[in-house]
Amino acid sequence: MPASPISASDFLRNLPIFRELDPAQLERLAAGTREVRAPAGTILFRRGDLATGMHAVAYGQVKLALTTPDGGEKVVEIVGPGGSFGEAVMFLEKPYYVTAEVLADALVLYVSRAAIFAEIDESPQFARRMLAGLSMRLHRLIGDVEALSLKSGTERVVGYLLRDCPDSGPGAQTIEFRLPVAKGVLASRLNLTREHFSRILHDLASAGLIRVVGRSIRIIDVPRLRAWRP
Template sequence: MHSHQHGMNIEALLAHVPLFNELEKDEISRLARGSREISVARGDILFHKGDTPTGFYLLVYGQVKLAFTSPQGGEKVVDIVAQGQTFGEAVMFMDKPFVVYAQALADSVLLHISKAAIIDELDKEPKLGRKMIAGLAMRLHHLISDVESYSLRSGRQRVIGYLLRDTPTDRAPQVTVTLPTNKGVIASRLNLTQEHFSRILHELSEKGLIVVEGRNIHIQDVNRIRAYDR
């Protein structure tokens, strides 16, 4: 893992982040001065559970998983971060150590935005504070949905919900979903063992609801799969 400062391209990257799109040029420049670019190879650990945050992260490209290890040594994936997303803000504000570790699932480039820089901007620009609160509230909402899903929905319902998560209801009945990462990571994200996840995919294939082709899952009929397991 190495980090370096570029100046110009950091400003350009920050300007493209939805979170910062209402900031003026000079505000972006100040944030850029408090940011550094980090390149990581697949498998690299960005931070460990228990590390003290000095800022938060923006994933420019690549993919990162947030996870923790159970006392038995198993892994629980809490989130799979996609490009353009930020993470680590909540712990940074709380002055608490990270409760998860972050590991690159692919070669990735990130920006680390220092706490001091973001706090300065929050003091100057109330809109930024509102946007950060909205982002954190959204994440809290997702976490609550996850807990509800683990508690109240069967494994099959969780898998179907995951496959259909980005599919609008008015779309063509056939749709192809590409799994963002390997099945083990997704299974853990859904609170399932990898075997259980594979079994459910197999069952959905047997029923003619999906065709699995590597990471591509072809859904034959969105409405049929939605109605299955009601």
């Protein structure tokens, strides 16, 4: 099936979920893998499509979103290199619940259900790896539910800005980075309207906590931002 099984297994090896597999295992998975190169804007699948395998991003960016009949959408996750999606729905043999759209030109690996199931039968270690992966996802999703249900918009934004800041001691530290996606997409991910998100960033900036220039954000004082209260 694959045009170049060798490169498929090379990509697979570098994905967190498939790390620590031995070469034989990777080879078997690679045989059930298809490489999908897709430019920004491509819809990989829509809510309701049949699911017959899982997906992993080698490079690029994919947006997973819930959609409503009347055109509304809520971004559930933004998947970057090394990330995977669609496992749950593959195990359940149900149609996709979300729609996947490529945001930045991507190489997505598609691993068939048959290959995954065969490998589970072959290797308990692999099964545990998949279990850990799903558990991880579940854990993060409950974090989202928590943010959605008992935090304010501003708290969610602060939480996001500090997502990978070490919980370091006192003393004003400054960190600068670029948002990985357009603000509109991020707003939806954080369950805010574009307008509301814009206002929140503005407010945090005029409180002297952050500095925003286009997509670059400088956190002026990490501990003070972390200590933000309504």
